[in-house]
Amino acid sequence: MSNGSLKHNLRKLAKSRHFLSWSNRSPRRVRQWFKWLAPGLLVKRWLLISAAGMFLTSLGLAVWTGMTPIFYLLQLLKDILGFITTVVPNFISGPLAIIIGLLLIFWGQTRTLNSITQVLMPEGDEQLVDRLLAHRRLHRGPKIVTVGGGTGLSTLLRGLKQYSANITAIVTVADDGGSSGRLRREIGVLPPGDIRNCIAALADEEQLLTELFQYRFKAGDGLNGHSFGNLFLTVMSDITGDLERAIAASSKVLAIRGQVLPATLSDVHLWAKLADGRRIYGESSITEAKGKIVKIGCIPADPPALPKVIQAIVESDLIIIGPGSLYTSVIPNLLVPEIATAIANANVPRIYVCNAMTQPGETDNYTVADHILAIDNACGCRLFDAVLVQGKVPLAQSLIKYAQEGSYPVVLDRDVVKQLGRRIVLTNVIEVDETTGYIRHNSERLAQVLLRWYSRT
Incomplete structure (x- = not known):
């Protein structure tokens, strides 16, 4: 050739x-x-x-x-x-x-x-090697304990799971509204709503699982209004015997990164005393009462903590409280005396993620210091050393939308916060949800800021 x-x-x-x-x-x-x-x-x-x-x-x-x-x-x-x-x-x-x-x-x-x-x-x-490298990196991450409930906690978990698989989410079981409230009244199970959101947030296939768990039936006798996730956890509770085992079994099936634990297995009901003297019972009724909350508690008064919750707090490297509704998502976990005591005694970095906006009927006109004092007064002790505060004011369009609902940015009263002995972590971690127009914490930025603060601390 x-x-x-x-x-x-x-x-x-x-x-x-x-x-x-x-x-x-x-x-x-x-x-x-x-x-x-x-x-x-x-x-x-x-x-x-x-x-x-x-x-x-x-x-x-x-x-x-x-x-x-x-x-x-x-x-x-x-x-x-x-x-x-x-x-x-x-x-x-x-x-x-x-x-x-x-x-x-x-x-x-x-x-x-x-x-x-x-x-x-x-x-x-x-590639398999990429999966193995990620697995090793995540399982070498810090042991993080988060305390809260609602959409705020699931948003935080969505970001943290990219940095560690050693996450324990402690979730309130005081919800009595919506699908969770109906299941609680009709079947007698602990409300699974916040737990459902956290499991979906920690799952590998998060988007698909979130859509599946959030799916609400629009027809059917008895099914209308229920979410699939709530029914799934309710069935698992009946099969396994209690909510704790149901969550553990569901977590294995769904391959979540970390664990989700209810603060207590007791049937807890919230009550609140308002400034006008009214005493309101039920988590959903407290916000609807539209009054200034001066004291909050639960029935039974001193519910026992889940032993795994206390173990996770004792073994933790970082404790994060919030974000979430102050009186109906964050504080209910801390009304369990053993949890509050364990967090107060933990010799690890502890930080509170303050909400960016006030919540009508719950934290009207609250400043950052008011949020801190509400937690201190409810627990009777100091639980955290630092507070993460949103520094940048939201866009005017978002502020107008919130003002129409009676909600405003949480003001940072820097001097009062310093008098309370808390370090301030000022940052920009919010974004506007394009679908709803509401302000939400950005999962990735929030997790990055918290872990950067932890590494420096």
């Missing part, structure tokens, strides 16, 4: 789609191979142990048979190598054998790992 025709064929090969695809994939494949050499995967040591085991097994067989097979095998190998080196010089045959051996090792390992990947991740494009 002439040089001209050879060059022509090579150009055609280079332009072919298959060749280009292979050449584009090769560097990425090589990078994936080298990822297996990254420290902490616990793969290399087991491969070396397997090789050592094969060597010892062969040595044992040789000793057992009096070395005769090894002697003849080595003699045969010597004769074969001697013949090869007479045909091909050793400075060529040696490197050639090494290259072929390395290629066979890479080929065998690649095929093996691809077979495992197809079984473990048949529908995903993510």
